[in-house]
Amino acid sequence: MTNEYDAGNTIPSSSHGDDDELFLRLRREAAAVVREEPILAMLLSKVGLLDDDCVVPSSSSPPSSSSSSSSSSVLVGQHHRAASSFEEAISRIVSHRLSSCSGKTESICPNYLRNLLEESFDNVRDLEMGHTMTEAVRMDAMAILNRDPACETLLEAVLFMKGFHSLVLHRAARRAWRPSSMSTSMTNDDEIMDIAGDIPESGEGDDTANIASGGLDPWGEGGGRGGKRFVALLLQSLASSAFGVDIHPASSIGAGIMIDHATGVVIGETASVGDGTTILHGVTLGGTGKETGDRHPKIGRHVLIGAGTQILGNITVGDRSKIGAGSVVLRPIPSGATAVGAPARIIGFTARGERPGSTVDMNLKGVEPLLGDARMGLMDATKKSYINVSKILRKDTSSTEMDSSGGTKTISNDAGGDSEVSGHATGDSEDSTSKEDDRDGVGGVDEEEDDNVTDFGTPPKCRWRRASSGNDGLCPFRGMFGVIPADIKRNCITHKRLRDLLLQEGCSEGECLEVYFELLHSTPSSSDFRRCGAIPLEVYSKCFPDIAKEKTGLDADRVQALAEGDLRALGMSKKASRRFKSFLNRLGASTSSRVPSSS
The missing domain is CATH 1.10.3130.10 (serine acetyltransferase, domain 1)
Structure with missing residues (x-):
């Protein structure tokens, strides 16, 4: 209700x-x-x-x-x-x-x-x-x-x-x-005497005196005299x-929160929970070890977190998300996503306008399947995610097959769940620089010089930045999508390429995921692009500016340059642009001519 x-x-x-x-x-x-x-x-x-x-x-x-x-x-x-x-x-x-x-x-x-x-x-x-x-x-x-x-x-x-x-x-x-x-004192003088006994006068070198006078604060931020x-x-x-509920006093919790049954709920020191969220019993919003500082999850507004869910680390769970019971979330979950499993996999989109924290739909009935195929129900998509999880855990995730012409082809999944086909059977749509792009711009002896100048001979606005891959097996899209055919690949941007591009611009992992997921939801559900987890160039150029302005901290001019593939306006160094030149050139050509997608 x-x-x-x-x-x-x-x-x-x-x-x-x-x-x-x-x-x-x-x-x-x-x-x-x-x-x-x-x-x-x-x-x-x-x-x-x-x-x-x-x-x-x-x-x-x-x-x-x-x-x-x-x-x-x-x-x-x-x-x-x-x-x-x-x-x-x-x-x-x-x-x-x-x-x-x-x-x-x-x-x-x-x-x-x-x-x-x-x-x-x-x-x-x-x-x-x-x-x-x-x-x-x-x-x-x-x-x-x-x-x-x-x-x-x-x-x-x-x-x-x-x-x-x-x-x-x-x-x-x-x-x-x-x-x-x-500025208010921690206690009055009588209370200090009751707790600490006789306190020497300030200036005698005793720490207790300094504490009483505000000179030392052994409690750290938030404690002490205030x-x-x-x-x-x-x-x-x-x-x-x-009550069996352990909530650290320093955590931040919004209004309109329901902790149903409550037993076994743990919320860590630097965690936050947005307005309208519902949390069931046995949920942990915790850290991943002995790290210090900001180390706990940030839960958005109107989120539904199922019983027994463990959300660990300094990650974000976006607004209006659903986390199925018994899930283990170790990577960011974008707004409006439904995730299940251990590790959690994104299986669909929350219905537009729905507030899961209020509807409390633990059966996940109102979920739009991630792949967008009307013939594939939610249960089939969920089953597919679990099958792919078992494949991911194998040491060798690539397989060699014979193609129809007698040659061989290697099929492998990349970190973002995109799949590429290379070999004799298909002509790779990427140009000759794609292999260099995938190596994060590793070049020759002139690397340092290439990072100090753009392709146009001007000082760079953006230098090369390594994209940290982390544990790719924990990507929430891992194994969800099929192989990307060559005709689709030349007219789209994949999750991996978009992630690398936004990381190059200084965005966080959570922001990259938010932008990709919203772009994927903007892709027609009946298209082959959706089932491959790819974003058509026309959808990217049209929807990216508004989405990026909302989901990231990039300024408007840079967002527009990224949407149009304008290398000159972006001002990337040669070393940085080496990874994205092929895609940005295709995007620029698509934007200027408005060539429709082949699908």
Whole structure:
């Protein structure tokens, strides 16, 4: 189910008091529940969802012998002040839930925790992914109500869903970790004395004194005088123990997030999750080892991540993507893609306009097959991807066959899933420089000189840059496409060639993938180009400018020169242009004459 909150167009009212529709709804649902199930009166009173004059049974009162819903079953008990706002009610609910899960070994005072949550709600300066905590929590609650078929009331979402409670604690922990005002002191003098004991005066050479005066910051960025690092880590630890959800306080999470079931979810320190995303249980957004710095995934908006999925490394998962259950994602996934498997393979396109985070289509029914052949269903495309994965894992991926004329030909897949046919059977459409191009411009003795001048004798605007191939076997398109015939190859740009060209221009791997995937989706689904994973020159020259401006950081003039194949405007050095001269010349000829594609 999708509504205005999932779409992100409207944020529920954040006003305090009786005019708060969301808060009034909670109170109405709480009153209805107490009439039907009086046993919940104590809990609902403690969290402030019942009226002040409501008397609930004390813990020593015997249970009523009558199951009647009348108020006569509630006789003796204690008073609890009613909450005055939605935010206060949520603070009381989460602090009570965490305290009850801790049992008799509480690690933090429930009153302190409740006050900390309320202060975090009141903090309107510290935005997480562009949202205040009030906005984000309200949208989280509505996301559960509208996406989870097991949740029938708003009260259920905020009272029992541990994914929701984990997000509330994370948002408070993040504001303790990275406070909006770094000038506020970490603690007052009394608290410092309680923690550290007697502190020598500043200037005596003692590190403790320097810490107290702000001279040293052993906690690093986000900690020290401006934050409460250990309070944030304590909240993370308590949420992990109580709910089985481990979210680092420094990670960034947008609004309208649903973590369904939540058990086993891990989100790393430098990870980010965009608005409207749905994450199922057992998902890890983690690193790939002991590397430091920015090392965790960046999830876009309205993404659906299936149960048991592992997304590892500093990679991007684009907006409106679907990741099938049990997938292992080690390479970037472009916007609007559907990926499954281990390692993940892209099998199709998300329907245009669909927001997978809201529709929660785990059966992947609304997926357009990658190959574009209407006769090939999604299951056939998925089966094909798994068959090709087994071939990729073999040490020798090339095979020698006899052609119809008695000669031999070698068929091999390149890093981008493109296939080239060479030998006696076909005439390669690339000119004589193609082999030099594939060797990344490795030339002769004048390499250094060739990198200092263009083919036109002018100083270069762009010098030779090596394209890092990485582990080509993990490319999400590996093995998905068939062999590219010569007549198609001379009128297209392949994934590998486009990737090398954009890497030469300084784009990231994720940006290269985004541009290629959008160009592929712009290719007619009935064409042979789509089934080969190739981009027709006419589609490239027409669609590349708008796509590249949106998906990359290249300036408009350079994007236009790349779209037209203008070598002079690009200003590549001889060494750099050696890889792309053949393609750019064909593109320039195609652009000037507008020769239609042979397919």
